[in-house]
Amino acid sequence: MNAMFRGKGWSFGFRSAIMLYFIILIVLPIVGIYTQSFSLGWTPFWESVSDPLAWKAVLLTVRLAVIATLLNVFLGTMIGWVLIRYRFPGRRFLNSLVDLPFALPTAVGGLMILLLLGPNSFVGGLAEKIGIEIVFHEPAIIVAMLFVTFPFVIRAIQPLLEEMDKSEEEAAYTLGASRVKTFFSVIFPTMLPGILSGAMLAFSRGIAEFGAVVLVAGNIPGKTLIASVYIFGEIESSNPQGAAAVSVMLLTLSFLILWTVNLIQGRRGGQ
């Protein structure tokens, strides 16, 4: 066996197998989707993308994902801070609970939201009385995105807060800076790269989310139909070219975000 792995031919074969697996599994499909969406030329691509229902779906997705991300930035910064800086009963429990949305199937997440906020539930009934509709409307989509992307910001800022040099903060206090001022001039700049990369990851996950949203959104074209559900609908109605065109829009956006995150993290690593 050892001799086998040492042999030149074997090691070459082994390397090629790993690289082939990687390229066939990851790179080929992505190249495939870009070529497919332009397979019939530029005009059909443009027609698919400029279909009002298609771009309305993309715009809606981006708008709701931005709202969910902003909420996450506020909640995540607060929670990340509280979990690192304060000692209180239940802290460890809450800290491990942060990852729940990653561990839980998204379809189960969607079902939970449906049960909790649906028309037959306590909250849903209450909201309906005061004239707010949650499930099958925009608020439910935001809640679903918020749930799925909850861990990103928290997990991105926690290591930064842990590494942070406490002496800088103390120096600021000693020099007479107020708590608020210390926060914004010392602590916040330390957390900022984490907040940014966490927010971008949350955003790209938000625009990609399908499972949790499809169950609660109602999926009314032009109103509560988000991009990933639109793509699913196009596949179901045997229009793969249209599905691919919208996918390309969404993918390009996600790649730009991912690339920016890598750039931010790379620069931080270089420092």
Place this chain on the structure above:
Amino acid sequence: MMRRLWITLTYIVFGLLLIVPLIKIFTGSWADGWSGFIEGITRPQSLHALMMTGIIVVVVTALNTIFGIMLAMYLVRAEWIGKRIKRLLNSLVDLPFAVSPVIGGLMIVLILGPNTIIGTMFEDAGFKIVYALPGMILATLFVTFPLMVREVMPVLQEIGAQQEEAASTLGAYSWYTFWKVTWPSIRWGVIYGVVLTVARSLGEFGAVLVVSGNIMNKTQTATTLVYQDVENFNVVAANGVALVLAAFSVGLLLLMEWAKKRKEVH
């Protein structure tokens, strides 16, 4: 004062967003009593769906663990790949994170579907990929690919190549070096990666839904069954299956915590 306020707010967010929904799944599946729950999960389609999910989880985790560790080692250690290419490959690893699961499924349908050249070739040979188990496994492999690589790479970078080099200069074979020197240090990273991969493949929904066609008793998985039950307004049954999935997830979460702690120690 401020401290109290922040902690209370944190508890409120966790309660509303995570704890109450989780409890709701538990109580919801008992809404029709014990028999409703049992009926929900012992329906033939539930059992079949859970079995499909089980097969996918096992196959995907095994494949991605082996290939993930190997690729991580190449991306960190290999001298036969140029620096630039290494950086390019490294950034490609994360691609599945940026791809919506539905798009991941669509890609497989576009390349291997029944209307494509490759798809017809396989189908003529009597091997169905799309709307069958192989396609579902492929879709899940794609979605979970980065998890293992991303867990193992930082550990390898941290420990450096010195020990391994020392071992091989002393004449140890590469396989032996791997087990005696590399493996003990990456072990907890690998375990953590396995837990993440299991969790993700257990819960994968969008990609599998597109590729499988969601045919009952054939290509239906646990998550796509939950979806179908909800669409058919059979919420109690959906809850039963969801509860089984949620219980697994919580178990995996506990495992994750344990592995994380061990990873920090080592």
